Amino acid sequence: MSDPASRKVIEIGPFHPLLEEPVGFSLTVEGERVVAIDARMDYIHKGLERLAQERTYDMVPILLERICGICSVTHSVCFCHAVEDLLGVEIPARAAYIRTILGELERLHSHLLWVGLAGHFIGYNTVFMWSWKYREPVCDLFEMLTGHRQNSALPIVGGVRRDLPVEYFPEARRILDELAGQTARLTAAVLDDPVLSARLRGVGVLAREAALDFGVVGPTARAAGLATDVRRDEPYAAYAEVEWDLVTRDEGDVFAKAVVRLLEIAESIRILRQCFDRLPGGPINLGTLHVPRGEGIGRYEAPRGEDVHYVRSNGTNMPERLKVRAPSFVNIPSFKASCLGAPLADVLITLAACDPCYSCTERAVVLQDRRGGPLPGAPELLAASRRRTAELARELGRPPDLELE
């Protein structure tokens, strides 16, 4: 049926009206079917990990909020988790609750944003307008509680920087109650919509096995039947003390991913209500901390899945190395399982279904040799690395301890 002679390559990006971020895709199509996808994702690389090595532990969370505008709480809190793991300290209970409030507000606005964008991508702008309208009260809540619509600058190592203004809580509760009704209506409307059902069911299926193979995380994994969530598996902040349910679906298609996100909105509101009610008193941070030599790993459930930060300290007031592994880094490659063989019309919504965030993912850059020589690939780099070890071992007069092929 498909004819290799009719193969065409469609280049999308880097500046494309449907992409918020500069990213290049080249889709190879045979007729209507997409047979190969290549992505170029180094347009956004800015070298943030390097910048973090030149900032003190107090300044790094503020810088990391700028990794991604949607996950600003995620990356700063995740970094704090990593340093707290290194230090072996527990944060005060009030700080834990404040971090939970921030994290869930972020999940709310991120999920509403995704639902809107998904509607926009399939040409259903009513969903976009509706969903973004309900996202505004969440930004208002953020501004009311932290002073900024997205970048709160609250998390620091050992707690949070400032307290939440308790006098605004009654108003915040009122907005939250209103939002609960609005998002419930949105959820019901989206799930009952025959057009959305017809358009998204059975599209871009990521089966359970493929999800395991690619190691996807977050709503992408939960929609494929994998009950994975850092908040449940390794509870941090106040998640062990509040009641909430893990939302999973088995279908793995785009519709299931939408369902998971929409139902998680209700769970987030449930968590927020409990946090507002039970916010304990006491200190909000541990004061000034000295970070000794060592290394730590932080995990955090971002709206898109598990975020991991690695920090190595050499005893100074700046991290020696910071490594960020954002959830999109594992979620984006899953398009190889869900997009190939799909019609061109379904590819965009399938790509968007894992809520890819390219600025979270851009931790590497592709360098081009100006002299036109071929770029060293993984085997060349590996060989060079081993050659250097062997040289050093010879200089030191010792044979390398392992004979590698």
Add this chain to the structure above:
Amino acid sequence: MHVAPIFGRALRRSPWVFHVGTSGCNNCDIEIADCLSPRFDVERFGVRLVGSPRHADVMLISGPVSMACRRPLQETWLEMPRPRAALLVGVCACSMGAYRDAYSVAGPADRVIREVDPEARFLYVPGCPPKPETIIAGLVKLLEEI
């Protein structure tokens, strides 16, 4: 640059906007998209987000310009018909903000565009990110200037 009066008037009534996110952190891009959402709704002023730089009067630029984005941004700018202007949204596009010392950033957007078009005109909307109200105020100011 001389602009025929009728062009200026037409532009003021209904500026078409092309959005370019040059390696920013998404935050400004979301606030730009937020301007289109029901609460702010810039489309009531005739502002439309268009899909091609060839249809646009104003370019909205957000984020610092990474080295990989430098050439594509310059090419996109030159595709825009005159009279053209740019609204630099966010502190990164204006002066690189937090990425000032980063190794793979080519420069703020105005410097990158002036390399190919010394006459280009800019309006700067600082903030990290600027609120949608600020972006709309900036756009209105830009149109008054034209």
